[in-house]
Amino acid sequence: MAENLSIFDISGRAMAAQLVRLNTTASNLANAGTVSGSEGTAFRSMKPVFRTIMGEAGKATVQVDRIDNGTTAPVKRYQPDHPLADKEGNVWEAAVDSAAEMVEMLETSRQYQNNVQVLATAKGLISETLRLGQ
Amino acid sequence: MPSLDNMFGIHATALKLREQRMGMIASNIANAATPGYKARDIEFSSALKMAERGQSPETAIQYRIPVQPSLDGNTVELATEQTAFAENALAYRSSLSFLQGRIGTLTRALKGE
Numbered sequence: 001m002a003e004n005l006s007i008f009d010i011s012g013r014a015m016a017a018q019l020v021r022l023n024t025t026a027s028n029l030a031n032a033g034t035v036s037g038s039e040g041t042a043f044r045s046m047k048p049v050f051r052t053i054m055g056e057a058g059k060a061t062v063q064v065d066r067i068d069n070g071t072t073a074p075v076k077r078y079q080p081d082h083p084l085a086d087k088e089g090n091v092w093e094a095a096v097d098s099a100a101e102m103v104e105m106l107e108t109s110r111q112y113q114n115n116v117q118v119l120a121t122a123k124g125l126i127s128e129t130l131r132l133g134q
Numbered sequence: 135m136p137s138l139d140n141m142f143g144i145h146a147t148a149l150k151l152r153e154q155r156m157g158m159i160a161s162n163i164a165n166a167a168t169p170g171y172k173a174r175d176i177e178f179s180s181a182l183k184m185a186e187r188g189q190s191p192e193t194a195i196q197y198r199i200p201v202q203p204s205l206d207g208n209t210v211e212l213a214t215e216q217t218a219f220a221e222n223a224l225a226y227r228s229s230l231s232f233l234q235g236r237i238g239t240l241t242r243a244l245k246g247e
Contacts, residue, residue: 005157005161006157007156007157007160010157010160010161010164011160011163011164013164014163014164014165018167021167049169050165050167050168050169051168052165052168052170052171055161057154057157057192058154058157058158058161058174058176058192058195059157059158059160059161060161060164060165060171061161061164061165062164062165062167062168107167108167110212111163111166111167111212114163114166114212114216115163115164118159118160118163118164118219121219121223122156122160125156125223125226125227125230128227128230129149129230132230132233132234132237133234133237133241
């Protein structure tokens with residue numbers, strides 16, 4: 001059932017989704033470079049997947065469908081003097097591509113700004129319409 | 135002597151359509167990072183003609199043809215959408231000032247100044 005979305009719904013929900021994306025990027029960057037004693041417990045980067053919510057009259061907004069783990073595997077490194085090293089002397093580095101995360105952060109911030117701009121313009125136009133005839 | 139219904143001419147219809155188009159372009163901007171989303175827009179002049187004949191302007195909704203589609207199937211190009219949004223906001227504002235002028239004229243006529 002398609003709902004009637006106002007421009008505040010559209011941009012507001014998009015901002016919320018972009019904020020989730022920014023939060024996952026922040027977690028990924030914070031965990032970049034951490035090591036773990038086994039492959040299973042090593043940190044894997046997270047990535048939100050967006051989904052379109054269709055509304056009435058050609059309008060649509062977005063929401064976070066799920067948060068996927070990245071496809072890259074943690075990197076095994078031989079470092080027997082590390083306190084977390086296993087019996088064979090291996091540690092696993094978090095599977096985070098810092099450069100890709102920085103690019104993701106910039107893109108998220110730009111798209112968030114775009115939604116804020118849309119909201120500000122729409123708000124201005126609506127209040128001008130309200131003052132019509134005064 | 136125009137009847138009260140068409141006192142505001144084309145601008146009442148145009149304002150409504152501009153508002154609808156603003157929502158659609160906002161939807162495109164909102165879905166800038168959604169995989170597989172296809173950007174849509176209204177072909178304004180034909181939508182206006184349809185609205186004037188009393189038809190629903192929804193048949194004038196068309197998919198935007200991207201300059202360079204991305205690999206995930208998303209066809210939103212922020213530069214295009216921002217330009218369209220700015221153009222639409224300006225047109226909304228001009229319709230608004232035409233209405234403002236007409237209302238001013240009517241108010242002066244009513245007051246008999």
